[in-house]
Amino acid sequence: MLRASAGGDEGLVIAGSLTWNSGAIHGFRETEKSRWSEASRAILQRVQAAAFSPGQTLLSPVHVLDLEPRGYIKPHVDSIKFCGATIAGLSLLSPSVMRLVHTQEPGEWLELLLEPGSLYVLRGSARYDFSHEILRDEESFFGARRVPRGRRISVICRSLPEGMGPEEPGQPPPAC
């Protein structure tokens, strides 16, 4: 993992990965962000209220993923070792298509059109029984509608794996 200083305690990753499953992600850079402006904090609080139950503790800092126009995310299920029951992603800039495919029944699938400013929440079966992926530009269709891909930034909040306290030593990387 290479880090370039972006000021303060935040690292801007220019190559390599922060996350266990970054092998699934192509054409990206990412960072973990713990300091936000007041306006951004208000938005993150709305995300938390909408996507998480009051009993859930969130992984901190928040994972920010910057996908270039040709970047994409291959199908994967976030590790249960490092990531709890809920994943919530705010999509910014370019629209994109997220496909969910049942890991045991590949004929069971659905696609989500992620408009800029939209929030998706993966929990329950969607979290554990379906892989998720972001389609590459050539395959980026929502039904018959072409969804051209530009640069996409996602802000991803995750709950802690069950049984893991926020201050527990040896905790996992903040993003999974």
Ligand SMILES: O=C(O)CCC(=O)C(=O)O
């Ligand atoms: O960019 C997104 O919305 C999803 C990213 C993702 O699947 C991951 O980092 O595990």
Ligand SMILES: [Fe+2]
């Ligand atoms: Fe993921």
